Amino acid sequence: MNGTLTWRGWLLDPAPVSRRQARLGRWFRAWLAFRRNGLAMTGLFVVSALVLTALAAPLLVDPRAAILQVLTERLQPPSSSHWFGVDELGRDIFARIVFGARTTLIIVALVSAIVTPVGLGIGLAAGYFGSWIDAVLMRITDIFLSFPRLVLALAFAAALGPGIENAVIAIALTTWPPYARLARAETLTHRRSEFIEAAELQGASHLRIIMSQIMPLCLPSVIIRLTLDMAGIILTAAGLGFLGLAAQPPAPEWGAMVSSGRQVLLGQWWVSTIPGIAIFVTSVGFNLLGDGLRDVADSRSS
Amino acid sequence: MCRLLFSVLSTFLGLTCVTFFIGRVIPIDPVLAIVGDKASMATYNRVRSEIGLDLPIPVQYWRYLIKVLHGDFGNSVITSQPVLQDLLRVFPATLELSLMALMIGVIFGIPLGVIAATHRGRWQDQVIRFGSLIGYSMPVFWLGLIGLLVFYAKLGWVEGPGRLDVSYDDIVPVVTGLITVDSLFAGEHEVFWNSLGHLVLPAAILGYLSLAYVARMTRSFMLGQLKQEYILATLAKGLSPFRVVWVHALGNVWVQLVTVIALTFGSLLEGAVLTETVFAWPGLGLYMKNSLFNADLNAVLGGTMLVGVVYIGLNMLSDLIYPLVDPRARERR
Amino acid sequence: MSDTPLLTLRNLRVVYPGDEGDLVAVRNVSFDLGRERLGIVGESGSGKSTTGRAIMGLVAAPGIVTADEMRLAGKDLTSLDERGFRRLRGKKVAMILQDPKYSLDPVMSVGQQIAETHRCHFRSSMNAARAAALDMLAAVHIRDPERVYALYPHQVSGGMGQRVMIAMMLIAGPDLLIADEPTSALDVTVQHQVLAIMDDLVRSRGMGLILISHNLHLVSSFCDRVLVMYGGRVVETCAAGELSKARHPYTRGLLASLPELGRRRAELPQLRRDPAWAEG
Ligand SMILES: Nc1ncnc2c1ncn2[C@@H]1O[C@H](COP(=O)(O)OP(=O)(O)OP(=O)(O)O)[C@@H](O)[C@H]1O
Ligand SMILES: [Mg+2]
Numbered sequence: 082m083n084g085t086l087t088w089r090g091w092l093l094d095p096a097p098v099s100r101r102q103a104r105l106g107r108w109f110r111a112w113l114a115f116r117r118n119g120l121a122m123t124g125l126f127v128v129s130a131l132v133l134t135a136l137a138a139p140l141l142v143d144p145r146a147a148i149l150q151v152l153t154e155r156l157q158p159p160s161s162s163h164w165f166g167v168d169e170l171g172r173d174i175f176a177r178i179v180f181g182a183r184t185t186l187i188i189v190a191l192v193s194a195i196v197t198p199v200g201l202g203i204g205l206a207a208g209y210f211g212s213w214i215d216a217v218l219m220r221i222t223d224i225f226l227s228f229p230r231l232v233l234a235l236a237f238a239a240a241l242g243p244g245i246e247n248a249v250i251a252i253a254l255t256t257w258p259p260y261a262r263l264a265r266a267e268t269l270t271h272r273r274s275e276f277i278e279a280a281e282l283q284g285a286s287h288l289r290i291i292m293s294q295i296m297p298l299c300l301p302s303v304i305i306r307l308t309l310d311m312a313g314i315i316l317t318a319a320g321l322g323f324l325g326l327a328a329q330p331p332a333p334e335w336g337a338m339v340s341s342g343r344q345v346l347l348g349q350w351w352v353s354t355i356p357g358i359a360i361f362v363t364s365v366g367f368n369l370l371g372d373g374l375r376d377v378a379d380s381r382s383s
Numbered sequence: 384m385c386r387l388l389f390s391v392l393s394t395f396l397g398l399t400c401v402t403f404f405i406g407r408v409i410p411i412d413p414v415l416a417i418v419g420d421k422a423s424m425a426t427y428n429r430v431r432s433e434i435g436l437d438l439p440i441p442v443q444y445w446r447y448l449i450k451v452l453h454g455d456f457g458n459s460v461i462t463s464q465p466v467l468q469d470l471l472r473v474f475p476a477t478l479e480l481s482l483m484a485l486m487i488g489v490i491f492g493i494p495l496g497v498i499a500a501t502h503r504g505r506w507q508d509q510v511i512r513f514g515s516l517i518g519y520s521m522p523v524f525w526l527g528l529i530g531l532l533v534f535y536a537k538l539g540w541v542e543g544p545g546r547l548d549v550s551y552d553d554i555v556p557v558v559t560g561l562i563t564v565d566s567l568f569a570g571e572h573e574v575f576w577n578s579l580g581h582l583v584l585p586a587a588i589l590g591y592l593s594l595a596y597v598a599r600m601t602r603s604f605m606l607g608q609l610k611q612e613y614i615l616a617t618l619a620k621g622l623s624p625f626r627v628v629w630v631h632a633l634g635n636v637w638v639q640l641v642t643v644i645a646l647t648f649g650s651l652l653e654g655a656v657l658t659e660t661v662f663a664w665p666g667l668g669l670y671m672k673n674s675l676f677n678a679d680l681n682a683v684l685g686g687t688m689l690v691g692v693v694y695i696g697l698n699m700l701s702d703l704i705y706p707l708v709d710p711r712a713r714e715r716r
Numbered sequence: 717m718s719d720t721p722l723l724t725l726r727n728l729r730v731v732y733p734g735d736e737g738d739l740v741a742v743r744n745v746s747f748d749l750g751r752e753r754l755g756i757v758g759e760s761g762s763g764k765s766t767t768g769r770a771i772m773g774l775v776a777a778p779g780i781v782t783a784d785e786m787r788l789a790g791k792d793l794t795s796l797d798e799r800g801f802r803r804l805r806g807k808k809v810a811m812i813l814q815d816p817k818y819s820l821d822p823v824m825s826v827g828q829q830i831a832e833t834h835r836c837h838f839r840s841s842m843n844a845a846r847a848a849a850l851d852m853l854a855a856v857h858i859r860d861p862e863r864v865y866a867l868y869p870h871q872v873s874g875g876m877g878q879r880v881m882i883a884m885m886l887i888a889g890p891d892l893l894i895a896d897e898p899t900s901a902l903d904v905t906v907q908h909q910v911l912a913i914m915d916d917l918v919r920s921r922g923m924g925l926i927l928i929s930h931n932l933h934l935v936s937s938f939c940d941r942v943l944v945m946y947g948g949r950v951v952e953t954c955a956a957g958e959l960s961k962a963r964h965p966y967t968r969g970l971l972a973s974l975p976e977l978g979r980r981r982a983e984l985p986q987l988r989r990d991p992a993w994a995e996g
Contacts, residue, residue, distance in 0.1 A: 212491035215650040223390065227698055229690045231653040232399070232671070236687040239675045240405040276657055320657050323524045324672060339525050346532055357525030612818040618774055619813075620833040620884060621806030634823045710823060710868040 085101070114377050121318060127366025135186040138179050146176035148331045165349040169341065170331075177333035178359050184334045188249055188318045193307055195253040200260020201299060205291050208268025219265065224315065226258040231317060237325040239241020248327040252317050256310065263306055267299040276280045276295065305378055309371035312364035319360045334359045387702050391695055396448075398691040399432050402684045403447050407440075456685035461677050466685035469670065474689065475560025476546060477659070477666030481583055481651035482561075486510045487590025488597050488647055493633075493640070495594070496601025499627055500609060511598060518595025523654050527661035534584055542580035544663035551577050558651045585662045589654055601636060608632040638709040645701040649694050722892055722924040723749040723771065727786035730766050730948075733778050741779070743764040743948040749892070751926040753918065753934030755956065757970070764928045767945070768894040771926075772811055773801030789891055801841035807837050809892040810885035812914075815901035816877025820869035820884075826877075827853070827865025830884045837888040852883040856913050875906030882914055892924040900930065911938060932959070932970055946971070946993050966993055 091153075093110065097103035150171045157167040165174035168383055207218040234251035241247040271277060280290050304327065322336025323328045330337065335356040341354030386502035390560065414431045422430075431437055435446060436538040450456075456466035467543040499511040534540045546562055551574045555566045563582060608614065609632055617627045663669070665688055674682035725777040730742040742763040747754070756764050770781045771788070771794065786793040789808060796804075813819040821829060830852055831845035840848070846865070853861035867875060878898060885893065895914065899907040915938060918925045929935050935942055936956045944952040944967045952964040962968060966989070 113454070158530075220393055224394050227394050227694050228398065228401070228650060229687075229694055231656055232687050232690045235656065235671060235675060236402070236405050236683055239680060239683045263480050312520055318519075319522050320524060323522075323657065324660065325676070336522070339522070339528065343528060347526060347536055350532065353525070353528055355520060357529070360522045360525065361520060364522070365516065368516055368520050371471075474961070605763055612813055613821045614814065615774065616811075616813055616819040616881070616884075617821065619772055619805055619811040620836065621802055621804070621888070623802065624831065626836075631821050632822070638823065708823065710825075711870050 082244045086252060111377050114380060115373055116234050117377060118373045119377070124366045124369025124371070124373055127362060128370050129210060131182055131363055131366065134179055137181040138183050142173075142176040142179050144180070146173045147180040147333050148172065156345060156352070158349070159351055165355045166349070167337070168352050169345050169349075172331075174338075174355055178335070178356060181333040181335045181338065181356065181359065182363075184245070184328050185315060185318070185334065188245060188252070189311055189314055191249045192253050192256060192314050195249070196257045196260055197303060197307065199253075200257040201264045201296065201303060203257075204261035204264025204266075205268055205295060205299065208265040208272060209287065209291055209295065211272075215265070220259070222261045225255065227264075230255040231320060234317065234321060235324070235326070238321060242324045242327060243329060245328050245332075248318060248321045251321070252314055256314065260303060260306065261312075263302055264299045267302060268295050271295055271298055300380060305371065305374045308367060308374055311367035311371065314359065315364050315367065385389035387699065391699055394516075394698070395692070395696050398688065398695070399448055399451055402451075402688055403444050405687075406447075406684055407443075408446075408679065433503065451688065456688065457681035459674065459682045459685075460679040461674060461682070466681050469682065470667065470685055470689050473665060473667050473670045475666075476664060477652065477668060479561040479563065479657045480582065480589065480658070480664060480666060480681050481648065483582060484589035484593055484651050485648050487586060488593030488651075489644060492594040493599030493601050496598040497605055497628060497633060497636075499598065499602040500605030501624075502692075503606065507596075512602070515595035515598045515645075518591050519599065521592065521595075523588065523592055524657040524661050526591075527585065527658055530584050531661070541584045542577065544661075546665060547574070547578050548581075568677075585658050585664060588659055589651055592654065593651055595664070596647055597640075597643060597648075601607060603638040604639045605632055608635045636710075638705070641701045641704050641708060645697040649697055652690055652693060674685070679695055720790055720914065721748040721750050721787075722789055724785055724787040725771075725782075726783060728767065728770055728783040728786060729779070730763070730775055731768050731780045734782070741948055742770065745945075746950075747943060747950065747953065748925050750924065751891075751914075751922050751924050752879075752941065753927060753939040755942040756926060756928045756937035756945060757930065757932050757935050757942060759930070762945040763948040764945055765799075765896050766948075768926060768928055770803055771892075772809055773798070774805075774811075779817075781889060782905070790885070806833050806885070806888045806890065808890050810888070810980050811858060812878070812881050812885055812893065812895040812898045814897045816869070816872075816874060816881050819881060820877060822869050823870055825866050826865075826872060826880045826884075830865075830880065830887055833884055833887050848887060849883070853880070853886045855917065856880070856883045856885075858883075870894040871911070874902045875910055876909050879903060879913060881912075886917055886921075889921070890892050890923065892926070893918060894926045896928045897930070898927070899934075907934075946989075949993070951993055964993075965990070 091102065092106045094102065094106060115125075126169030130303060138144075151167070152165045152171045154163070155171045156169055157163055159166040163173050163175065167177060168174055168177070203218050203222065207215040207222075230252075233255050234248070237251035237254065239249055241250070277294055279289060280294055285293075306362055318327055319334075319339075322334040323340045325340065327339065328334035330341075338356035339353050339360070342351075342356070343347070346353050388587055414427055414434070414436065415416070417598050418426055418430050428437075435443060438446075449452075454467045456470075458464065459466050495511050495515075499508045502508045511662060515580060535543050555562065555569045555571050556572050558565050558568065561577040605628075609628075614627060614632060617631050618624075622631075652667070655664075655666055656672060658664065659666045659668035660672055667689065671683055673687040674680075674686070724897060726746045728742055728745040729740065734738040735981055745763075745767055755765065757819050766775065766779070769775050769785075771786075771793070773781075773793070775781050783794055788804065791804070791808075793801075793804075820826060824832075827846070827849050830849040831842075834840055834845040834848045835842075838844075848860040848964075852864060853864055858864050858876065864872070864876070864880075869880075872880060881898075893914075898914065899910055902910060911934070914925075917923075925939075927935060927939055932942075935957050939956050942952075942954060942956050942959060943950050944962075944964065946966050952962055952967045954962055959967075960972065962971065
């Protein structure tokens with residue numbers, strides 16, 4: 082008890098003695114503000130649950146259950162042995178939902194891994210160097226920004242063939258432009274700051290200044306934006322899955338699961354409904370988390 | 384005006400670049416598709432140069448661009464008609480659906496956003512925010528399925544998939560392509576009510592999603608405006624809160640909403656691919672989806688181009704509308 | 717001047733409840749105002765604007781206003797609801813804000829914004845309101861009212877914007893005008909012009925004026941009486957001509973830090989503050 086109290090005191094110390102203490106204290110204060118927001122905490126809970134489920138999937142259910150077809154058990158309603166029922170090919174829906182969390186998480190992670198460096202790179206370069214580099218890069222960004230996302234993803238999927246990787250590429254290609262805009266705007270606000278000039282005077286290279294001084298300043302807003310976009314990415318991915326353009330059978334993917342349940346919708350509602358609920362809950366979770374993070378960031382900056 | 388033209392042109396060139404690129408990287412060899420895999424090397428090369436694949440890429444692109452500008456997207460493999468003709472046939476169905484949804488989204492979304500902002504933190508705000516959170520977190524295809532299950536199959540309140548019952552097909556001559564409008568002008572009331580019955584569910588579902596987005600954006604723009612000094616000044620003049628909110632604050636919010644509405648309409652066109660699949664709605668989305676699964680690349684790229692062009696058109700339109708709602712934009716032109 | 721004062725305040729308190737305790741923005745402020753010109757000075761955050769807003773019933777959301785007595789032209793303000801305040805605003809008491817750039821609605825023409833006040837209080841027709849607005853524009857020395865009527869706020873200069881603001885606030889003929897730093901956002905060259913126009917109107921209409929400012933010079937030259945606020949409290953009241961006789965250390969400090977022509981000082985005096993002044 083005493084230990085936690087002093088930790089708290091150390092973190093909330095209004096006059097921190099070290100940089101580390103100041104930084105940790107700042108994060109801790111943000112966390113305190115975040116914790117007070119019930120909806121944001123719900124979002125955090127949902128997202129953590131998704132990540133944990135995805136990581137621990139093989140521990141939660143037998144990996145084979147997700148694709149094992151037991152035709153004698155086809156279309157069984159939810160019961161104690163099959164919590165979410167059985168689909169039209171005799172596969173346990175619960176197991177497929179659990180492994181579907183993996184698919185979702187992989188898509189989200191890959192899209193983020195592409196979008197963040199691409200968006201940051203273009204935005205930082207445009208904002209830092211300015212002049213014609215800026216004009217050209219931003220023109221390209223604007224062009225991509227004005228493309229219809231799902232339709233372009235569709236065209237890419239048509240060209241590259243269906244599959245998770247191609248779905249990821251298609252989504253990433255239509256997701257990065259706002260990040261470039263964001264990074265550029267952040268860079269412009271700091272470009273003329275004194276600490277950048279100081280670094281320039283010390284002879285630091287452009288790359289070094291961008292990477293060590295400007296990028297860390299852009300990261301928080303990029304992360305918040307990414308969280309807010311996550312729901313949209315998940316919905317697009319699920320949409321591509323529903324159209325049969327993402328994960329290929331028999332791999333479990335929520336959108337494709339909704340689609341495959343359509344034939345039996347009238348009689349066996351659970352086959353389509355349950356994966357749909359999974360998509361919905363995940364996307365609500367990310368939206369709540371993103372809103373919460375943005376609120377904390379807004380109240381800190383004002 | 385010059386800027387606008389430049390941005391429209393560059394976006395259009397970008398769009399054609401992308402479709403051209405997609406057309407070339409596709410793993411299917413178009414030459415092979417024509418000559419078959421038993422053809423000799425000589426035949427292969429002859430056909431290859433006939434369709435211009437041996438030319439340098441810029442030249443190929445130039446040829447492609449010229450064709451596109453003439454409205455030539457090639458022929459569809461499935462319908463074996465020019466793709467443009469197919470597109471023009473299916474597009475009105477999509478337009479009807481998305482216009483209806485947009486109307487729902489704007490007519491309800493803006494007032495709800497305003498109410499949420501003026502009641503910030505109170506139950507009205509909570510309800511509206513929660514309702515719109517659900518809306519923009521919802522997988523549209525799933526909501527469509529559930530809607531069909533409940534309102535069509537179980538309750539029988541609305542008509543099922545498609546635009547019309549089969550018995551009403553081909554009664555009304557196509558003028559605008561919007562069946563509700565055409566049937567109304569032709570005086571075919573039965574057809575009108577039937578088509579409305581088919582339209583209402585998909586439009587309501589898409590409309591709900593755009594409402595969610597419009598309400599959310601309106602709320603945040605309104606909160607921004609309500610903080611401004613001029614709001615205090617209008618209150619100090621003695622105006623009623625009603626006038627302050629709905630005339631002054633909303634008048635300023637319109638400026639920002641123009642883009643949002645254009646974006647919403649764009650995303651409705653996209654959402655059409657999914658909704659039309661669920662509702663068997665014979666529009667652009669369904670056409671593209673079917674082409675996709677029949678490896679009809681010309682049709683898919685033509686559809687992409689059409690949606691892209693509509694997007695560009697929407698951007699242009701919102702640029703033209705700005706000056707109407709914002710006096711500051713009138714001089715900049 | 718009549719016997720009953722235009723405005724009476726007794727122990728006005730404004731509290732903003734917050735997470736880390738309540739913030740008392742105005743503490744027990746009391747004064748009477750006749751048809752005279754009263755200046756309020758004080759540093760940033762001393763509660764000047766909040767006092768002015770409390771009189772208009774426009775204290776922002778979480779703020780709580782209490783007073784033993786608050787009367788405007790004989791009307792009790794403490795028992796007034798929002799609707800009652802709305803009838804007073806513009807008609808009995810009006811307020812001019814700091815920067816016309818932000819305090820005029822950017823998407824409505826300035827003429828319409830002036831006419832709107834008229835229509836709201838007199839239920840007048842479009843044409844009548846327009847005519848009144850044009851007269852009012854002329855009254856604030858705008859040369860071509862017809863042309864200016866149709867301009868939008870971004871098309872008028874700061875000085876003209878503030879004159880529009882004055883026209884907009886005075887068109888319904890209020891008895892009291894609260895001017896919250898009306899010239900601090902303007903070019904020095906037009907500051908005096910705007911103040912003179914305002915002063916002229918206030919005098920000729922026999923109105924009361926509360927002029928809020930940072931600027932002691934300006935206040936003492938335009939006002940009859942000066943209130944000095946510190947930490948939400950009135951620490952000194954004196955006639956404008958007798959500022960030099962002020963006794964309170966804070967006022968003396970303010971006076972001492974005014975630059976004076978023809979005198980060079982080795983060191984600028986520092987303004988001394990004492991939290992006890994706000995408590996006392
Ligand atoms: N809406 C609000 N919520 C919380 N506190 C507020 C609010 N408005 C003002 N305050 C606080 O009330 C105090 C008085 O503010 P006020 O604006 O009246 O000062 P002022 O004397 O007008 O200062 P300035 O010269 O900067 O305009 C300040 O400490 C301010 O932080
Ligand atoms: Mg103030």
